[in-house]
Amino acid sequence: MLETPAKRWRAxxxxxxxxxxxxxxxxxxxxxAHGTVIHAIHGRLCYVPIILAAIWFGVRGGLFSALAITxxxxxxxxxxxxxxxxxxxxxxxxxxxxxxxxxxxGVLIERQWRARERSAALERELARSERLSSLGQxxxxxxxxxxxxxxxxxxxxxxxxxxAPSGSKERDLFxxxxxxxxxxxxVVDDFLGFARPRPPQLAPLDxxxxxxxxxxxxxLDASARRIEIVREVAPGLARVAADAEQIHQVLLNLxxxxxxxxxxxxRIVIDARPxxxxxxxxxxIAVRDRGTGIPAxxxxxxxxxxFTTKEDGTGLGLSISHTIVRDxxxxxxxxxxPGAGTAVTIALPVHGRxxx
Numbered sequence: 001m002l003e004t005p006a007k008r009w010r011a012x013x014x015x016x017x018x019x020x021x022x023x024x025x026x027x028x029x030x031x032x033a034h035g036t037v038i039h040a041i042h043g044r045l046c047y048v049p050i051i052l053a054a055i056w057f058g059v060r061g062g063l064f065s066a067l068a069i070t071x072x073x074x075x076x077x078x079x080x081x082x083x084x085x086x087x088x089x090x091x092x093x094x095x096x097x098x099x100x101x102x103x104x105x106g107v108l109i110e111r112q113w114r115a116r117e118r119s120a121a122l123e124r125e126l127a128r129s130e131r132l133s134s135l136g137q138x139x140x141x142x143x144x145x146x147x148x149x150x151x152x153x154x155x156x157x158x159x160x161x162x163x164a165p166s167g168s169k170e171r172d173l174f175x176x177x178x179x180x181x182x183x184x185x186x187v188v189d190d191f192l193g194f195a196r197p198r199p200p201q202l203a204p205l206d207x208x209x210x211x212x213x214x215x216x217x218x219x220l221d222a223s224a225r226r227i228e229i230v231r232e233v234a235p236g237l238a239r240v241a242a243d244a245e246q247i248h249q250v251l252l253n254l255x256x257x258x259x260x261x262x263x264x265x266x267r268i269v270i271d272a273r274p275x276x277x278x279x280x281x282x283x284x285i286a287v288r289d290r291g292t293g294i295p296a297x298x299x300x301x302x303x304x305x306x307f308t309t310k311e312d313g314t315g316l317g318l319s320i321s322h323t324i325v326r327d328x329x330x331x332x333x334x335x336x337x338p339g340a341g342t343a344v345t346i347a348l349p350v351h352g353r354x355x356x
Contacts, residue, residue: 010056014065017049022072046073046094050102058113059106066102070095128304146188154181200243200327204351207240207272207283208233214251215270218259225264229255232271240283241351246324253317254287254344261291261342275347282330282347289343294336302334321346 024045046069054062073095161174208231215229222229240247251270258268268289275284294302303322325332329349336342 007056010052014049014053014056014061017052018046018065018069018072021045021049022069026073026076046098047101050098051105054102054105055109057106058110059103062102062106062109063099064102066098070098124300146184150181150185150188154178154185157181198246200246200324202241202243202328202351204239205242205244205247205348207237207285207348210242210244210247210251211270211272211285214248214255217252218255221256221259222268225259225262227259227262227265228267230267230269232269234271234273237272237274237283238281238350239352240348242328242348243324246328247348250321250324250346251285251287253321254346257317257344258287258289258291258342261293262289263291266290277331277347281350283350284345284347286343286345288341290341293338293340293342294334295338299334299336303332 050062050065050069053065057064157174157177161171161178164171164174211231211233215231219229255268255270262268266289268287270285270287272283272285275282303318322332325346325348331347332344333347334342334344
């Protein structure tokens with residue numbers, strides 16, 4: 001099924017041109033044209049729908065159109081009673097060229113599509129890097145100015161709160177002050193982690209152990225909502241070159257996001273498996289939930305700093321995770337369908353393998 005009205009119109013145009021050029025080829029409009037220059041021109045017109053189909057629909061469009069025209073023009077020599085060997089060779093050679101032109105044009109067009117996609121992706125990444133740089137500088141200055149006085153406030157709240165009578169209104173207020181100052185301190189730490197990322201200290205890391213450690217840390221939050229966390233690790237998995245603490249932070253971010261998006265009693269799957277891209281060897285770790293999903297118009301923005309749909313979120317978790325994975329030479333991808341869930345996959349280079 002064609003996806004858009006534009007594609008349907010294009011398909012109709014190709015079909016109409018195919019019908020018209022085949023009619024010309026058979027001499028429906030000019031019955032006496034066979035063997036003349038006009039007939040030769042009609043034959044060449046068959047390339048028009050083939051090339052258009054390849055431009056609009058790629059290799060499949062070019063080949064489909066070429067094969068359709070070939071099938072429609074194949075009976076032509078017999079219907080016209082053509083017996084001359086050279087004429088028959090010319091007619092059938094023309095059909096071979098239909099397929100060749102459709103295939104080559106489609107291949108060239110799809111290469112151009114991929115080049116445009118890569119260029120657009122690079123432009124988006126460059127724009128994102130520029131935003132990260134400016135926001136990072138701002139966040140670093142802001143966090144530095146906040147952290148010291150916040151530490152003093154937090155310390156004073158701890159001391160005064162201990163002196164307040166248990167169960168008193170003052171004690172309750174100090175408890176709120178301590179809780180909120182800790183939360184604000186965590187936000188400031190996130191800002192600093194985003195603004196001044198530490199270069200990863202790479203060492204061999206067992207992906208299965210990293211998954212187990214992260215899953216154990218979020219187990220209490222998951223069990224409180226009866227959410228099951230399932231580990232699925234491929235046997236004999238190679239170690240990755242990674243900073244254990246930074247990858248732990250990434251996995252925690254992904255698991256906490258999955259828990260927040262899930263319904264009570266849901267199931268979250270975290271798996272690890274070998275992967276390869278462009279001749280390089282990776283271990284792909286995916287976190288999949290069956291939660292609310294992410295709308296298509298929001299999905300491109302999830303890695304932007306300070307963008308969040310959570311009421312109590314900072315919008316830095318996925319952005320920091322993206323930076324960490326990128327600094328490891330890996331990739332992070334997200335797929336989501338509203339109402340069906342989300343899958344976030346990080347791919348980390350295998351340790352000690354000759355990649356590239």
